[in-house]
Amino acid sequence: MIDHRIPTIQPTEQAPHRAIRSFIRREGRLTVAQTRAINELFPPMALAGMGTALDLSAVFGRTAPLTLEIGFGNGESLLTMAAAAPEQDFIGIEVHRPGVGHLLLGIERLGLTNIRIVADDAVPFLQQRLNPHSLDRLLLYFPDPWHKSRHHKRRIVQTEFADLVADRLKPRGLWHLATDWAPYAEHMRAVLDAHPAFKPEHRDIGEAARPNWRPETKFERRGIRLNHAVFDLLYRRTAR
Numbered sequence: 001m002i003d004h005r006i007p008t009i010q011p012t013e014q015a016p017h018r019a020i021r022s023f024i025r026r027e028g029r030l031t032v033a034q035t036r037a038i039n040e041l042f043p044p045m046a047l048a049g050m051g052t053a054l055d056l057s058a059v060f061g062r063t064a065p066l067t068l069e070i071g072f073g074n075g076e077s078l079l080t081m082a083a084a085a086p087e088q089d090f091i092g093i094e095v096h097r098p099g100v101g102h103l104l105l106g107i108e109r110l111g112l113t114n115i116r117i118v119a120d121d122a123v124p125f126l127q128q129r130l131n132p133h134s135l136d137r138l139l140l141y142f143p144d145p146w147h148k149s150r151h152h153k154r155r156i157v158q159t160e161f162a163d164l165v166a167d168r169l170k171p172r173g174l175w176h177l178a179t180d181w182a183p184y185a186e187h188m189r190a191v192l193d194a195h196p197a198f199k200p201e202h203r204d205i206g207e208a209a210r211p212n213w214r215p216e217t218k219f220e221r222r223g224i225r226l227n228h229a230v231f232d233l234l235y236r237r238t239a240r
């Protein structure tokens with residue numbers, strides 16, 4: 001019998017101590033179906049969060065445009081985008097195991113072959129496992145806003161992180177950010193408008209102007225119920 005309380009995804013071992021993380025590992029309870037998905041479906045599509053740089057054409061068995069989504073939550077938006085673009089490849093990163101299980105069940109239901117999953121911290125993955133100029137798009141939808149000022153240092157969008165994203169994106173690659181927290185949108189704009197490698201693609205897109213190719217997310221629906229405005233920010237990597 002499967003005990004669904006037993007953790008079956010271990011974070012990558014020997015992770016060097018990183019003082020500030022953009023997440024708290026909330027374990028949450030896995031359903032029986034999610035546990036089965038993690039045990040049976042995860043291994044062939046799992047990518048370790050740390051190690052040497054990946055050979056992406058070997059990972060996917062082809063060369064195709066590549067999108068990375070950081071913090072996919074329950075994975076519904078990633079699933080919708082990957083199902084709509086079978087000619088493209090997708091990597092999703094999420095530390096919350098029930099979300100990983102939920103996505104796996106969706107992948108199984110739709111029979112998708114163009115998604116790989118990292119159940120670990122996105123930052124070392126970007127640093128270690130991706131070569132420069134690997135990504136066509138980086139998606140960061142509703143990252144944890146870390147409301148209190150003493151926690152702002154935990155926000156994933158910082159100049160140093162933007163440097164890393166700029167390096168891993170291809171020239172003219174796209175970074176799409178969305179948030180329902182106006183002060184975080186302001187912070188994102190301040191960081192990225194000042195960054196020499198990024199040009200705003202939709203400076204005015206702002207509130208409630210979601211591009212039709214971005215599915216609504218679970219966290220976004222929560223924000224809308226709270227009457228939050230939703231900001232979509234699109235930045236293009238310079239051609240270098």
Ligand SMILES: C[S@@+](CC[C@H](N)C(=O)[O-])C[C@H]1O[C@@H](n2cnc3c(N)ncnc32)[C@H](O)[C@@H]1O
Pocket residue numbers: 022023070071072073074093094095096099120121122123141142143144145156217218219220
């Ligand atoms: C507020 S939730 C939004 C989830 C989803 N994008 C949505 O809109 O419904 C942010 C998610 O990002 C994940 N996350 C935060 N920092 C991360 C990191 N460094 N690596 C991987 N996942 C991270 C959290 O576990 C959390 O599930």
